[in-house]
Amino acid sequence: MGRGLREIQVAVVTGASGGVGRATVRQLARPGIAIALLARGRTGLDAAAEDVRSAGGHAMPIEVDMADFDQVAAAGQRVEDELGPIDLWINVAFSSIFAPFMRIRPEEFRRTAEVSYLGYVYGTRVALDHMTRRDRGTIVQVGSALAYRGIPLQSAYCGAKHAIVGFTESLRCELLHDKSNVKVTMVHLPAMNTPQFSWLLSRLPRHAQPVPPIYEPEVAARSIVAAAARPGRRAYWVGTPTALTIVGNRLVPGLLDRYLGRTGYRSQQTDQPVDPDQPANLWQPVDGPGGHDHGAHGAFTDRSLRHSPQAWLSRHRMVSVAGVAGLLFGVLAWRRH
Template sequence: MNAAAGNDGMVRRVVVVTGASGGVGRATARMLAGPGTAVALLARGASGLRAAADEVEAAGGRALPIETDMADFAQVEAAGRRVADELGPIDVWINNAFSSVFAPFQDISPAEFRRVTEVTYLGYVHGTRVALDHMAPRDRGTIVQVGSALAYRSIPLQSAYCGAKHAIVGFTESLRCELRHDRSNVRVTTVHLPAVNTPQFDWLLSRLPRPAQPVPPIYQPEVAARAIIAAADRPNRREYWVGAPTMLTILANRLVPGLLDRYLARTGYQAQQTDRPTDPHRPTNLWRPADGPGQPDHGAHGAFDDRSHPHSSQAWLSRHRRLALAVGGAGAALGVYAFRRR
């Protein structure tokens, strides 16, 4: 059996990343890579997978690219078997693959809506099932569901995607209860992301009059990748919220959902479109990959580098809560001491 080994020859961990050919999945796979880590890369796009595998190998990791349509359970199951056979037992499975359509609901055909649901929701169900098939017998492993602020607060023009992300939350909460009932040591955690600068806005099917864009503020995919890796390392937390916009959106929806309905009805259409004209020849990846054989590799970043934040203070504080609380407590104690000395 081939496996990744560190400089000391010891096998460390095997990680599966779905949607690994571009965007957040690509950035996560690249950041995970290093001596002692084997990364299985699951996606449909051959050129993107090949480039992602090169990045993992260049960082000292072992890469196993597998062309996989996450909507097809048989393909996902076969990929899981291949990972176990070629790399060893799966330690971490990161569900990230998705697709979507930018359009008002009535402009999305039933077949398109079904396809988004099969990739974005059932893809997570399939990945989770295969991960558990490998992890449960060993009573060990971590599953990370990459979610979104839109899993709690839907926005216009993304009904299929928002519906799928909401469904992932419901499915994951049910599964978490079952694992706790079984006293399983397999852990499941979710990372909810803000708007991220990924190639999705260049290749998702869109019927908008102008090119789609993420709703600002926008973050670079590495911000998301750092949070995902932290969640994989510390999966005992149920959820991670990445970025202040995610935190504020989820909390505001709990408090004033009707107000957000009105606000998004007024601003949501324009906020998700650029001022440029639409390219009629742009690729779309709903039915086939936009980075397939003979097509260009799109990488991790989208077209909004000049408007994207490379860091998030909120995300850093979320990953280092104990340190933040300690510093805050020390600051408060010093404040009280100074006040008493006056």
């Protein structure tokens, strides 16, 4: 962990009970840090709190529906009152639905937007309510390659992620105008092996899967925590697929439209039929009292990558630049001789 992380005493992580949020909590946890864990599911929250305590940190699990601003505001005030000034707020929480757009009911689309977009807006607002009065703090928005490139069967999710980028860019301009020392950055992820593919509402005929290549959530967590330590950058891209997707969409968006129209349905489904009893967390958590702790990982561990050279280079950009400069210098020196 960098020097910046050692200065973080109080952190808030939304969506902390599972998936990338859970992996981020584990990456952050250390002696001396207090982490407020915000999510809906009690079982997952309690397990995440135990992860923090096992690492020597202090945990405060709080059941919160991120779509309800009053709940988010009350949670933020409780953190300030009981743990102290919030140094870091990481927005991760989301829900969604796998289905063609015309098979998504209006109320389901609205619920996705309320959780996955407005939840970030509400979390950011509460964080700023506390941070701006002290003129310090960091907000990390966990985004996706799909914030720049929409794909079929995920219109609600892609719409929310696109909205987060626009909102965050607007906010960043306002903070710069105010000469604020509060920092906001984004971390955009590739396909992750998280439990979402087993608990999101799905109307697909076969079990949903992330578009390969797939990465373990710890790959994301390392970059999220690095962004918290060095929030001066606008955004971090995690994984070569994220970089290729974002750059490719800037260069040949029409070609990607046609390619995804042909392949996007098949690549997001396994050959296993959907379990008719599969839970769905759009309206209610699937890890309520007495439920199952789903943890950080999904069902695709045997196909998932545990490391990303691109993500390492992104986190250590100065080292990368120095290495390239050294290589060029060496080549030039060799050619002179």
